[in-house]
Amino acid sequence: MGPDGEDGLxxxxxxxxxxxxxxxxxxxxxxxTGNYPGGDEITQGLALVNPLIADKDSKKFIERFNMLKxxxxxxxxHFHDLEHFYDHQRPxxxxxxxxxxAFQLNRLELEKDTQAGPGPQANAGNPDCQESYGxxxxxxxxxxxxxxxxxSLLTGRRTQAIAKIDAHIATLNKGRGRCPG
Numbered sequence: 001m002g003p004d005g006e007d008g009l010x011x012x013x014x015x016x017x018x019x020x021x022x023x024x025x026x027x028x029x030x031x032x033t034g035n036y037p038g039g040d041e042i043t044q045g046l047a048l049v050n051p052l053i054a055d056k057d058s059k060k061f062i063e064r065f066n067m068l069k070x071x072x073x074x075x076x077x078h079f080h081d082l083e084h085f086y087d088h089q090r091p092x093x094x095x096x097x098x099x100x101x102a103f104q105l106n107r108l109e110l111e112k113d114t115q116a117g118p119g120p121q122a123n124a125g126n127p128d129c130q131e132s133y134g135x136x137x138x139x140x141x142x143x144x145x146x147x148x149x150x151x152s153l154l155t156g157r158r159t160q161a162i163a164k165i166d167a168h169i170a171t172l173n174k175g176r177g178r179c180p181g
Contacts, residue, residue: 010058013065020079021049027086035097038085041078048075089136096139099146106150113149 003012024045031039048071055061065072085093103110 006058006062010061014053014055014061017049017053020075021046021053023083024049024079027082030086030090036086036090036093038078038082041082045075045078045082048072085136092136092139096136096143099143103146103150106153109153110146110149113153 003009024042027036027038028042028046030036031042048068052061052064052068055064
């Protein structure tokens with residue numbers, strides 16, 4: 001609850017909006033890297049807040065504020081989600097994102113697997129995929145599942161490569177025995 005009176009209420013609301021602006025601006029710097037979700041919501045929030053905090057006339061401010069009530073309530077919901085993500089879930093997101101990048105080297109093989117393959121786990125940590133944002137709470141399980149499948153694939157390929165190398169070595173060793181001296 002803000003104070004009574006037009007000027008006091010205007011100052012109170014603008015102070016709250018300036019806090020939102022500062023926080024959203026900080027999140028925007030991270031979102032603009034392309035590695036974090038929420039860029040659209042942040043940009044829309046800043047576009048909504050900027051004219052309000054620039055308004056110096058308290059009567060016009062309150063009229064505009066009331067006119068934008070629905071949009072501001074929507075922003076409040078988004079702000080809460082963004083704040084929770086950037087202040088609490090970002091370390092887990094970074095872990096998920098790094099795993100996503102690491103598994104891209106073997107992506108085609110992983111997508112063929114039923115456990116690691118097509119579905120949310122294939123895009124976990126991808127900032128372009130909206131499903132990734134909802135998978136944060138499952139990050140460790142997703143990373144472990146995909147890592148186990150990836151390790152199995154690598155072990156299989158390593159075994160095949162070693163067998164081929166051994167066959168080539170055996171062929172070379174046979175060839176040495178035939179050559180004179």
